[in-house]
Amino acid sequence: MVMPRRLRRNPLCRRTDLVQAWTGLGLLLAALAATPAAMVLVGDAAHRHYARTARHQAATRHHTTAILLQDARRHPEPGSAEARKTRYPAEVRFTDAHGHTRTATAEVQPALTKGSAVRVWVGADGTITDPPLSPGEVRSRAMGSAIIAALGVHATAAAAHAAACRVIQRRNLAAWDTAWARTAPRWTTSP
Known part of the structure; x- marks a missing residue:
């Protein structure tokens, strides 16, 4: 040394x-x-x-249901482990905390059809956001x-x-x- x-x-x-x-x-x-x-x-x-x-974030965001306004993209390998984790952008309509109907782009599971219901997180300003930080x-x-x-x-x-x-x-x-x-x-x- x-x-x-x-x-x-x-x-x-x-x-x-x-x-x-x-x-x-x-x-x-x-x-x-x-x-x-x-x-x-x-x-x-x-x-x-x-x-x-x-x-x-938990106090200012809420979970709500949104309706797809278009079909979501299909994954090239349906049923694969990657397909279960992958999310694709799609137009959705939802109601914010103040009761206003809004449209926005949300990340959704592949191959969902128009009219499907998805759960999204909405911020206090009425925009789609990420969920609150987990422990x-x-x-x-x-x-x-x-x-x-x-x-x-x-x-x-x-x-x-x-x-x-x-x-x-x-x-x-x-x-x-x-x-x-x-x-x-x-x-x-x-x-």
Whole structure:
């Protein structure tokens, strides 16, 4: 392993090599310590946000019946697993929460005929919308946010280590230039 070798005493090891090794070790330990805290804080905040969003959506959307105004497209492979999941856009007529009859485009199952009844979600403004977030969707979005937070902590630590290494490398190159400026005249003397 490279890290322990760099931390041992060595006559060829410069002080900047030790600084670089200890910086890397410190950032690794800091990232490992900060990851759980970041995941809990971000995951909890995201869960509260998406739970509030789900409650708002449930309060402002309602499920209603709509009538198809045209035949829905047929799936190329009727009866397949893909056909059961696929939805096609079709014109529908429905009544919104205020009692107004509206027409819109909704995603429906394939091969439904004109006049068929389908269930749609309608928003407070009378437009067809997605259903409210389910508890599983809230949970998966919160988990996704927590994972992104963990990746962010590690990316920040990696960026900090790269920046520190760059600064140390520039310092080493400047020291080598200074040392070479003192040594070069002894090596390049003309006869």
